[in-house]
Amino acid sequence: MAKIAFIGLGVMGFPMAGHLARAGHDVCVYNRTRSKAEHWCATYSGRSAATPAAAAEGAEFVFTCVGNDDDLRQVTTGAEGVLKTLSPGSVLIDHTTASAEVARELDLQAKEQGCGFLDAPVSGGQAGAENGVLSIMIGGVEADYGRVSPLLDAYAKSHRLLGEAGSGQLAKMVNQICIAGLVQGLAEAVHFVKRAGLEGEAVFDVIQHGAAGSWQMANRHQSMLDDRYDFGFAVDWMRKDLRIALEEARRNGARLPVTALVDQFYADLQAEGNGRLDTSSLLKRLEKGG
Known part of the structure; x- marks a missing residue:
């Protein structure tokens, strides 16, 4: 049994921390909204703390899963951040989708305290x-990954160390670049199906098993046909992720014309007040003549 702190109980962090508790680990959680931490403690066997620093005190492993770079800095290097109390020999594992830059910052600061660090963004959504x-895509050193790997098995189907600190975040950018194009393609396909008068469920039941198949098609075609977007990964979050990817591309010289275009399509949805809808709501834009 490991002594663990888990910081951030959003739609991803809440169940992830729960899997660690159910695996028998001693888990102390922190969440900015206190009621969410109380709800987690009532759902799982664990404890909560009033600050990230208090949660991390005495922990062997500290996991963070928050919103963005600024949130991450606040819960790690802020006045009440986990690095204020993290003991030498502990490992900080960050599941936030953030920049490679902040991952490298945290790696350096953790090393100065004699601690390990892994940037470990995730893919697979709330489900x-x-x-x-x-x-889970991971950046860091092999020794830290080897220690953390059994814990990741509690909520991951696959995880892999991809290189030095920042590599996990760069790989997550690749993931989001792929998804952006796939979802737009699926939105256009559903739009075409409707205009062509085809029976959508039958069409996608056939083609999802061929070369056009994808996770997005298998999990989103029916909800798109039904015009349901009140679940899953929100447009606001995707725009944050695509901004990170596009900024990194400007630094490394990569050309991402499709990603930039889809990012603007998502901006159109935000302008219409649809930022909290699932990313598959790109179809709504097409149906309005966008």
Whole structure:
């Protein structure tokens, strides 16, 4: 049994921390909204703390899963951040989708305290977190990864060390670049199906098993046909992720014309007040003549 702190109980962090508790680990959680931490403690066997620093005190492993770079800095290097109390020999594991820059910052600061650090963004959405089948892209050193790997098995179907600190975040950018194009393609396909007068469920039941198949098609075609977007990964979150990817591309010289275009399509949805809808709501834009 490991002594663990888990910081951030959003739609992903809540079940991920729960899997660790159910695996028998001693888990102390922190969440900015206190009621969410209380709800987690009532749902799982664990404890909560009033600050990230208090949660991390005495922990062997500290996991963070928050919103963005600024949130991450606040809960790690802020006045009440986990690095104020993290003991030498502990490992900080960050599941936030953030920049490679902040990952490298935290790696350096953790090393100065004699601690390990892994940037470990996840893919698989809320359902993947709840069912314990996430994919995790990891940056850091082999020794830290080896120690943390058994813990990740509690909620991941696959995880892999991809290089030095920052590599996990760069790989997550690749993931989001792929998804942006796939979702737009699926939105156009559903739009075409409707205009062509085809029976959508039958069409996608056939083609999802061929070369056009994808996770997005298998999990989103029916909800798109039904015009349902009140679940899953929100447009606001995707725009944050695509901004990070596009900024990194400007630094490394990569050309991402499709990603930039889809990012603007998502901006159109935000302008219409649809930022909290699922990313598959790109179809709404097409149906309005966008």
